[in-house]
Amino acid sequence: MAPDGSTARTGAARGHIVVVGAGLSGLAAALHLAGRGCRVTIVERESFPGGRNGILERDGFRFDTGPVVFTMVPLLEEAFRAVGRSVSDYVTLQLLDPAYHAFFADGSRLLVRPGYEKMREVIEAESGAKDARAFDDFVVWLRRLNDVELPHFIDANFNSPLGLFRSPRAVAELLRLGGFKRLGPEVARRFSDERLHRVFTFQSMYAGLAPDQALALYAVITYMDSIEGVWFPEGGMHAVPAAMARAAQDAGVEIRYEVTVDQVSRVPGGAVSGVVLESGERLAADAVVVTADLPVAYERFLPGLTPPRVARRGQYSPSALVWHLGVKGELPEATGHHNIHFGKEWSQAFTDLMKTGIPMRDPSRYVAVPSVNAPAVAPEGAHTLYALEPVPNLHVGRLEWNREGPRLRDRMLTFLDSFGYPTDIVTEELVTPADWQAQGMAAGTPFALAHTLMQSGPFRPRNVDRRVPGLIFAGSGTTPGVGIPMVLISGKLAAQRVQEMRR
Structure with missing residues (x-):
């Protein structure tokens, strides 16, 4: 019997599946696979789960380094239910009301409830x-x-x-x-x-x-x-992958941290046989689920195998300049957890961003203040700020980020100060498109391929490659796309591919 009480299908139950990456898609895949009776091993290069949904601790502050807006809790619940558990067994989620505080150039504000x-x-x-x-x-x-x-x-x-x-x-x-x-x-x-x-x-x-x-x-x-609402996990966004990892381990999934994959190994006919680690160790597997950004996955793990055309030449989403700040001081009265500051310009700002390839001259910005609902992420009398400004990706823009980053950081500081956010900085971390690229994200964007018509649904890079039977992809670069709900679904779809393979 599977942990949820259902009967696991015999073929899948005999398989050993290696999942490369303990991000949300990899953890979702592992939970769904474990629920089907598979033996699952996750290999993760970091010392903690989360992938892009990571964590940074510095000078008494704790920062979520990845997505900061959590929606569609039923999709997370579905992953836990696959192994007979519930989200509430591992993490407490709070519905935010308001979901957003929206500020406009005319000085008005709207609450999105x-x-x-x-x-x-x-x-x-x-x-x-x-x-x-x-x-x-x-x-x-x-x-x-x-x-x-x-x-x-x-x-x-x-x-x-x-x-x-x-x-x-x-x-x-x-x-x-x-x-x-x-x-x-x-x-x-x-x-x-x-x-x-x-x-x-x-x-x-x-x-x-x-x-x-x-x-x-x-x-x-x-x-x-x-409409469905924005939620916040008790303790911060990283609590979600941490909870998924604990549920996976309780269901028998092995997670090996601080282990880096060198390549996916294949038999002479091309089918997957497992992975080779940088240490030289080989892990045999009936199937391998790879969660790295698609072009990077081919380059790092599948040398000599050409990625799908859309992954090589497709249109990538804009990137983001993200500034993590630990600051001392009080917040302005109207501040919420999620704050969107719309610039006066709208269409022209997108032209700057996506066509001209320059920073928005009149940008709209997003500021999260997680310490509003999770005081423990900052010392007493202090707050964590997550300030984001959309910027061109490395395919569209030709910017020198070692110079442009500090310039936009100073512009952002002026913006924060003008809205009354505390700017007595104790610690900070600025992340530019060049940094996203160094972390393994194609085109220097954490948002992967844009969802144009010809890069969505059946036109998005598929999560299997017929040239390599047993190889399955998950994550934002493949089906169905970008965002926490989508990558949770991608993990489930990857597990379904394994099931199909074993029939």
Whole structure:
């Protein structure tokens, strides 16, 4: 019996699976595989789990170095349920209300509150009855998009683009809903208050696209955080991979930390036979799940094997300048956990970022203050700040980051000070696109391939390579894409690929 009480399929139960990387996708894959009766070994080069969802401790401050917005808890619950556990057995999650504090160039502020009723109250009070009524229809549209997309196009493996037509009714419904129109205009035509246009479309940046460029079907990301809500794990974001790692170990998964993979080993016919570690040790495996960024995975682990064309020549998402600060002092009164400061410019700022390849001249910025809900991450009388500004990736921009980084850091300091954030800096860490590249992220972006139409769904690099049977990919560079919900699903889809292989 599997830990969840179900009967594990015999073929998979006999297999040994090696997962390269203890990030969220690797941990999700391990949990789903363990639930199917597989023997699983995770090898992780760091001394802790999390991958991009890592942690930095310095001078009494603790920083989450990866994603800072957590949504769609049921997807995390599904991974724990695979081994007969529950999220609440390992970590406590708090629903943030407000989810975001949105600040605008005219000095106004909007609170983005979780759920339909609370957000409708905000819109009626701030934007008027007409936009509140528009929100009624907007929520129905978002939910319908989510209900169609999630099972048919997100939580699904594709073997070829023809897979798009295995659910013709779903495709027809997406067309009827206007999913293939542009997100920005679709939102703009619904609401009169221009602030709502920004609040309900900035999420397209998670998909690596400007709102006017993104397909309307990516409003599903808006649904995930603006309707379903944003959550925060007790102790910080790193508590999630730490909890997943403990659940995996309790289910029998072996996790080997501070172990670096040199390459994926193959038999003469090309099929996977295991991995070779930098120490020279060989781990035999029936299948290997690799979670590194796709182009980097081929370069490091599969020398001589050409990556898929889209991974080599595709359009990558913008990058981010991230500044971690440990500061002394009090926060301004209006500060929340998640704060978005919109610049005056909107379309021009995206042109700077994605076409011209220069820093936004009038940037919108995001500031997280985790110490608002997790006081233990900073000493008494101090706070942790996570300040992010979108910047060009290394394919679009030709910037010298050893010079540009400090310049933008100083510009960011001026911005923080102007909004009243404490700027008595005790410790800091600045992360530029050059640093992301050094960490193994293609094009110097932590957001992988952008979700253009031809890089999404069945057109995104698949999580298997027919030239190497037994090799499976997981993570943001493959199916279904970028963001915590997507990489959790990618781990489950990788486990399904292993199951298919063993039939």
